[in-house]
Amino acid sequence: MSVTITTTPTEAEIEIIRNGLREHNFPHLGHVYRTDIACFTEDEHGVKTGGLYGEIFGHWLMVKFLWVDKNRKGRGLGSDLLLQAEAFAREKGCQACLLDTFSFQAKPFYEKLGYEVQMILHDHPVSTERYYLTKSLV
Template sequence: MDKINYVVTDTPSDEDIACVRSGIKEHNTPFLKGLFHQDLACFAKDETGAVVGGLVSEIWGSWLEIKFLWVSAKTKGQGVGSEILKRAEEQAKSLGCHSSLLDTFNFQAKPFYEKHGYKVKMTLYDHPVSTERYYMVKELG
C-alpha cells in the first residue's frame, strides 16, 4: 500500500458504510460466532389498531438490549409502558436472557426504569449538550 487518502465526510456512501460494517463483522465473528441474536418488539395498540406504545429491542447472547420504548401522550400514566416492558422482559427471559441493558436521557424516563429495577451503571455528562445520558442494567432473574 503506497499511499492512503483520508476522507472525512458528513455524507458517507452506503458502500463505504457497508465496507466498514463488513470489516468489523469479519473481525468479530471468531469471537462471537454462534451467538444467539434476534429482534424483539412489543406493541400496545388501541381498539382501532393504532400503535399507542412500543418497545424495540434485540437479544444478543443472553442480554436484552432495549433500543426504544415509547408511549403516546394520551396513554401515559395508564401502565402501558410498564406492561410493555414487563412483557418484553418476560419473553427475553424465556429465551435465555439473564440481563437487560438500555440507555435514557435525564429528560426521558430514568425514574420509570429505576421503578422497574434498572440501575445506572454509567452516566455521560453534557451529552450531547447540557443533558445527561444514563446507561442502565437490570438482572432479569
C-alpha cells in the same frame, strides 16, 4: 492511503463498515444468539400507541427504543411493553437487560422497575445527562 470524512455516508458505505466489523467479530461472537425484538400496544382501531425495539445478543436484552404516545402516558403501557420484552428475553436465555435514557426522559420510571444506573455521561449530547441502566433478569 487517504482518510475521507463525510457527514452523509451512503447505506453501502455503512454496510462496508458493518460487514468488516462483523467479519472481525465472527470468530469470537459468531456463535452467539442474536435477534431483533419489537413489541407494540394498539388501540381499539389497531393504531399503534406504544412500542419497544431492541436486540437480544447472547445473554443480554438491549433496549434501543421505548415509546408511548404522549396521550397514553401514565396508563402502564410502558411498563407492560418492557415487562413483556423482559419475559420474552428470559425465555430466550437472557440474564440481563441494558438500556439508556436521557435526564429529561424516564430514569425514575426505569428505576421503579428495578433498573440500576451503571454509567452517566454528563453534558451529553449538550446540557443533559445520559444514563445507562441494567437489570438482572434472573
